[in-house]
Amino acid sequence: MNAAAKRIEVDNLKVRTLKDNFIKGLIIVLSVITISPIVLIIYELIAEGIKQINFQFILKTPPNSFEAMTALANGDIIPGGIANGITGSLLMVVMASAMAIPVGVVTGIFLYENPGKFLANLTRNISDILQGVPSIVLGLISYVWVVKSITNGFSALAGSVALAIMMLPMIVRSTEETLKMIPQSIKEAALALGVPYYKVILKVLIPTGFSGLLTGILLGISRVLGETAPLMLTALGSTIINMNITKPTSAIPLLIWEFYNDPNMIDLVWSSSLLLMIIVLTLNIISKQIAASSK
Amino acid sequence: MNSDKITKWVLLLSSFIILFVTGGMIFSLINGSIPAFKNFGFGFIFSNNWNPTEGKEIYGALPFISGTLITSVAALIISLPLSFSASLFLGEYFRGTKMAKVLGTMVDLLAGIPSIVYGLWGFYVLRPFLIDLGIPNQGFGIFTASIILAVMIIPYATSLSTEIIMMVPNELKEAAYSLGATKSEVIINVIVPSARSGIIASYILSFGRALGETMAVTMLIGNANVIPNGLFSTGNTMASVIANQFGEADGLKLSSLMAIGLLLFLITGIINGIGKFIIKKMA
Numbered sequence: 001m002n003a004a005a006k007r008i009e010v011d012n013l014k015v016r017t018l019k020d021n022f023i024k025g026l027i028i029v030l031s032v033i034t035i036s037p038i039v040l041i042i043y044e045l046i047a048e049g050i051k052q053i054n055f056q057f058i059l060k061t062p063p064n065s066f067e068a069m070t071a072l073a074n075g076d077i078i079p080g081g082i083a084n085g086i087t088g089s090l091l092m093v094v095m096a097s098a099m100a101i102p103v104g105v106v107t108g109i110f111l112y113e114n115p116g117k118f119l120a121n122l123t124r125n126i127s128d129i130l131q132g133v134p135s136i137v138l139g140l141i142s143y144v145w146v147v148k149s150i151t152n153g154f155s156a157l158a159g160s161v162a163l164a165i166m167m168l169p170m171i172v173r174s175t176e177e178t179l180k181m182i183p184q185s186i187k188e189a190a191l192a193l194g195v196p197y198y199k200v201i202l203k204v205l206i207p208t209g210f211s212g213l214l215t216g217i218l219l220g221i222s223r224v225l226g227e228t229a230p231l232m233l234t235a236l237g238s239t240i241i242n243m244n245i246t247k248p249t250s251a252i253p254l255l256i257w258e259f260y261n262d263p264n265m266i267d268l269v270w271s272s273s274l275l276l277m278i279i280v281l282t283l284n285i286i287s288k289q290i291a292a293s294s295k
Numbered sequence: 296m297n298s299d300k301i302t303k304w305v306l307l308l309s310s311f312i313i314l315f316v317t318g319g320m321i322f323s324l325i326n327g328s329i330p331a332f333k334n335f336g337f338g339f340i341f342s343n344n345w346n347p348t349e350g351k352e353i354y355g356a357l358p359f360i361s362g363t364l365i366t367s368v369a370a371l372i373i374s375l376p377l378s379f380s381a382s383l384f385l386g387e388y389f390r391g392t393k394m395a396k397v398l399g400t401m402v403d404l405l406a407g408i409p410s411i412v413y414g415l416w417g418f419y420v421l422r423p424f425l426i427d428l429g430i431p432n433q434g435f436g437i438f439t440a441s442i443i444l445a446v447m448i449i450p451y452a453t454s455l456s457t458e459i460i461m462m463v464p465n466e467l468k469e470a471a472y473s474l475g476a477t478k479s480e481v482i483i484n485v486i487v488p489s490a491r492s493g494i495i496a497s498y499i500l501s502f503g504r505a506l507g508e509t510m511a512v513t514m515l516i517g518n519a520n521v522i523p524n525g526l527f528s529t530g531n532t533m534a535s536v537i538a539n540q541f542g543e544a545d546g547l548k549l550s551s552l553m554a555i556g557l558l559l560f561l562i563t564g565i566i567n568g569i570g571k572f573i574i575k576k577m578a
Contacts, residue, residue, distance in 0.1 A: 102309075125571075136509045136556070197303070
């Protein structure tokens with residue numbers, strides 16, 4: 001190789017290295033831009049919301065618009081809180097979990113036990129489709145099924161049905177994925193001892209995969225806790241603490257939506273969102289921790 | 296009957312519940328939208344009239360279908376360079392490092408933020424910023440909604456395509472490195488071509504997510520029942536028109552909203568089906 005050709009090759013390598021470093025830099029910059037919204041959003045929520053968070057906020061129901069306006073005019077913090085939203089969210093999420101978790105886990109076990117069978121494949125595909133259905137459509141469905149036919153009016157039951165349909169496919173898939181990771185030998189050991197099938201499920205499969213199941217369940221709960229759209233069509237909202245499942249009920253996201261539509265309540269928008277975010281992100285992080293520690 | 300048989304039956308029955316729920320859903324949506332389709336025919340899909348005045352009621356879904364598609368496509372385009380960079384960061388450049396763990400966790404947290412909080416942030420923080428940049432209509436419209444939608448689908452697109460990128464066999468990459476390729480050349484010539492269909496599928500699935508988002512879009516799109524005539528025009532999507540108009544709806548209007556719900560169900564179902572099909576073919 002003569003000197004000129006060598007120089008071209010060195011120059012070429014320089015250009016290529018430069019290009020390589022440029023692309024790496026670009027990817028780092030774009031990645032940082034990608035995660036900047038989470039920092040900005042959390043900053044905004046804390047900056048605007050923290051001043052309203054106190055015991056009263058958790059224990060009382062919201063003020064009416066006039067009370068809020070008076071407080072604002074006097075420079076006070078807005079009185080009252082979102083107790084009706086907290087209890088409503090809790091009520092609906094507990095009911096939704098009671099419907100979705102047993103069915104979801106058992107269906108997940110069915111998929112795990114019958115790999116490759118027609119019905120299992122069909123169920124798996126259908127649950128994938130169900131997972132992709134927009135939450136507002138689930139609200140419409142629960143409106144037709146529960147509001148129109150069962151409770152004859154907006155109700156906590158209708159809200160929880162919509163949330164349960166939303167949770168169901170998430171739990172089915174996470175159960176199946178968890179069980180797939182359990183070594184076959186553990187299950188076979190139990191079967192070889194002559195243990196009945198239901199006991200294998202209850203005493204071997206579920207305990208062994210418990211942390212995985214819990215992760216899926218917590219993620220599902222954290223997802224539905226923040227849902228607003230389906231509840232607008234089903235639970236509607238209420239100004240009082242309601243524990244009657246056939247009556248309209250509030251929820252934290254529904255209250256955020258109401259506060260958002262009332263210019264006097266703007267401070268409450270931020271504090272309720274902050275509280276909702278704290279709950280949702282805590283559930284998220286706990287479930288990730290469980291998943292990480294069981295690996 | 297022994298206990299094993301009973302257990303098998305219980306498992307079988309529970310799987311029927313999910314089929315039953317989905318089947319019932321399709322039935323109820325079709326059943327609810329029959330009056331709308333009877334009244335307006337299939338012209339309902341292609342009509343841009345939306346007039347709830349009693350006696351002169353006429354409804355059409357075209358403004359909402361077009362609004363949904365335009366915002367979702369715009370969101371996909373905005374999110375593409377960001378989420379693709381993040382997935383290369385996580386799956387290739389800093390794979391397995393502490394930095395990747397931090398970035399990955401933050402991307403996951405983005406997925407945990409409720410839609411309504413995104414909407415609030417868009418309304419109170421992003422919108423004033425866009426007004427300062429000279430965006431018309433008080434900062435409401437397709438563009439603003441698309442930015443927020445893009446941020447909302449980034450975590451899905453990122454985590455799916457990171458997984459796909461990590462699946463590219465090491466031998467392929469090592470072969471290219473041993474020939475003297477730089478990292479970016481390996482990405483462009485080895486990783487992207489061999490992971491192409493999976494990456495496309497992950498963006499199709501995120502597109503499906505964007506189609507159905509409701510609250511954040513409702514708060515930012517301007518809720519005008521017209522076909523958007525540009526990126527900065529106001530508009531409405533299928534999900535947000537249901538959320539907006541549902542409160543005072545009965546009769547023909549309710550049926551029209553159900554019909555829009557049915558169309559939304561079908562569109563997202565088809566898009567998700569295509570995405571899942573490509574992923575399954577790869578595996």
